[in-house]
Amino acid sequence: MTSLPSSRGAALLRAASLGLVAGLLLGGLVLLGRGVKGVFVPSDCAGLSDPECQLTRETERDLGRVQTLSGGALVALGAALFALTRPRPPAPPEGP
Template sequence: MTSLPSPRGASVLRAAAFGGIAGLMLGGLGLLGLGVKAVFVPADCTHLSPQECQLLHETDRDLGRVQTLSGGALVALGAALFALTRPRPPTAPDDSSG
């Protein structure tokens, strides 16, 4: 037979889920910030040739796009998991037998 988890077990599961969600959100925000920085802030090319500088800019831009997409996806996943695991208020009984 399956039984419902004890209140202590449920709180431990909720805390573990909250930790995972917080990790996803923080990691996603960090990756999102790095990606935006790589896309919009050009790299320093003081001691590089023009070809090397162009390669560095293109690489930073392309990796920044991937990081921005991945960070946004992690933030969205964390938000969706938070919405699924948040505690729901008890519902009132339906009194339509009037």
């Protein structure tokens, strides 16, 4: 097998990392949105007794907290990975 040229390998690595960043950001934003909805929007308790309604609301609130934290962590991880893999500007030329 032959190895990839340096520029093609770097471009492939950058494209793969961009896909990973996009997946982390989109997944994190969806999870963050669902978590915020679970924390702040109470569920409809039509047809449930009071203990069932209370259990459902507590479960959704606690699960929403976990989803919010996990979504925020994924967004932060995606942003950090983007900052690490973005193309660097060329160095300024040295003066005389």
